Amino acid sequence: MYDVIIVGAGPAGLSAAITCREWDLHVLVIDEFVKPGGRLLGQLHEEPNGEWWNGIEETKQLMDKAESLNTDIRCGISAHHLEKVKDHHFIVHTNKGNFEAKNLLIATGAAETAAPVPGWTLPGVMSIGAAQVMTNVHRVRVGEKGIVIGVNVLSAAIARELQLAGVNLHSMMLPAMNSVTKEHAHPKKVMDGLSRIAHLAPSAFLRFGSRFTKSDFVRKLATQFYPKSGVKMWGMPIHLRKAVTEINGKDRVESVTVFDITADGKLIKGTERRIEVDFVCIAGGLYPLAELAAVIGLPFQYLEELGGHVPVHNKKMETPIDGVYVAGNITGIESAKVARAQGTVAGLSIAKKHVDGKADLDYRLLKAIEQVKTIRNEATIQFHPHISEGREKIEQAFRRIVHS
Incomplete structure (x- = not known):
């Protein structure tokens, strides 16, 4: 029984796994591709300040950190079904057997239209x-x-x-x-x-x-x-x-x-x-890859500002289903830097459920949420206009569902 299973080894999933391992949670990361990194692996561009963003190098840095924390990362594994069972844990059905966890993080990224x-x-x-x-x-x-x-x-x-x-x-x-x-x-x-x-x-x-x-x-x-x-x-x-x-x-x-x-x-x-x-x-653009979120029963909202149908969540990356979290482009199409920062938020939110003495965690979570906003506001490229308005709308949808 894992504390958390993370579906997706892109920037959001790896960042979340690192954060969870820093708090000594039992973590499994799975990804259907042959190597971790997700969309990061193909990225290479020069930023306005003259620095180069090299996705392969960014992936290497994340993997070095994850491996130093003995993170269990398995590639070539496809998740095709997520199931919540009665005693409040989850089963992830894959091509390599089933895995059980107390929490799920869905970080499946985006697909092309x-x-x-x-x-x-x-x-x-x-x-x-x-x-x-x-x-x-x-x-x-x-x-x-x-x-x-x-x-x-x-x-x-x-x-x-x-x-x-x-x-x-x-x-x-x-x-x-x-x-x-x-x-x-x-x-x-x-x-x-x-x-x-x-x-x-x-x-x-x-x-x-x-x-x-x-x-x-x-x-x-x-x-x-x-x-x-x-x-x-x-x-x-x-x-x-x-x-x-x-x-x-x-x-x-x-x-x-x-x-x-x-x-x-x-x-x-x-x-x-x-x-x-x-x-x-x-090139037809990107949309959130959210089929697994639908399988587990998460509610959705269509928001053009976020790139399509997005599972309802809040700024802590929590969803209306207790124990299920989302991070990265499944929550809206943005840069890899934003996805990575969201992964940290999700990891801290998951850690809060399992770690005693939460004062430091609360502070770190608030700082991580602010960091997401900062990175978003400083983004060189915005895939969709009015992204901040879209984020506010999905937050409002979360509050309506949770309080209804």
């Missing part, structure tokens, strides 16, 4: 996250020349990582508009998101957007006059007035069909052309 494009089943088509893992984790070259379909915070960040690895990217473009892709294919809506990372770009046009596109009028104006040749970010054109309508090839990707589009995302007849590429990355 695909933006379907005709031809997307051809070999050579992949999600932008898959390209990141193949390149930065497995050191596999995804192709000789490619294109990214979908312009958002995630795709821009990973495109830069691919460039740093020597991958040739022709450009980034929008998907053609349909009932599924309408949020990702409308130039003005995409401009709203792009302006949140413009301060990182070596482009006067995009830096202008970063400073002034708080105005809806200016965003419309910037979209209307967005250069037809695109705006280069790190030497790669980003197109908001071109869309990919089809991925072509017989046995593999050979080209994409592209149209110019209006400021409203409508195809302009007579502008069709083909671009030869041998791989395509599709």
Whole structure:
């Protein structure tokens, strides 16, 4: 019987495990991937202060700390069911047998949303996250020349990582508009998101957007006059007035069909052309990976500010089910730094249930909660606007359910 089982060995899960072990709790961390680190493993970018964020190195630091505390971390284990039993403990059902614990922390992270494009089943088509893992984790070259379909915070960040690895990217473009892709294919809506990372770009046009596109009028104006040749970010054109309508090839990707589009995302007849590429990355964004939270019976709230359906929780990472905690991107799409800080909060909350003399724990928990807010406010990139408002809404939902 473990004090806590943590599902997910990403930044949130590892950070929580370290904190729990510091208080001598009996901890098991499981993850379905072959090595710990989660999304951290593929991350590599330069921050505005000139320092490099290297996800592999960050993972190594977390693992060194976890191993120094004799933390039980097992990879290649998939959890497919969570069960609460009558004597107030939990059973985690996995492909390697069942495990029992007094508490559960679900830190399963996020998954990618695909933006379907005709031809997307051809070999050579992949999600932008898959390209990141193949390149930065497995050191596999995804192709000789490619294109990214979908312009958002995630795709821009990973495109830069691919460039740093020597991958040739022709450009980034929008998907053609349909009932599924309408949020990702409308130039003005995409401009709203792009302006949140413009301060990182070596482009006067995009830096202008970063400073002034708080105005809806200016965003419309910037979209209307967005250069037809695109705006280069790190030497790669980003197109908001071109869309990919089809991925072509017989046995593999050979080209994409592209149209110019209006400021409203409508195809302009007579502008069709083909671009030869041998791989395509599709970027539809991220959503909380919350199936296990649903299996255990946690209530959910849909909040666009947090990236989708999120299990109800409070700032201590507690849920309405006593003994079940959540941390990381399952609680809303944010940076790895925020996820790591949330893991510390969750670990301290769990420790409070099992450790006598809680005065120091109470103080550390309050400081850890404040640290999450600080990291969030100082984040270089925000995946969703109004993240703080979303956090307040989920906190209110928790209070309503607990006090009802």
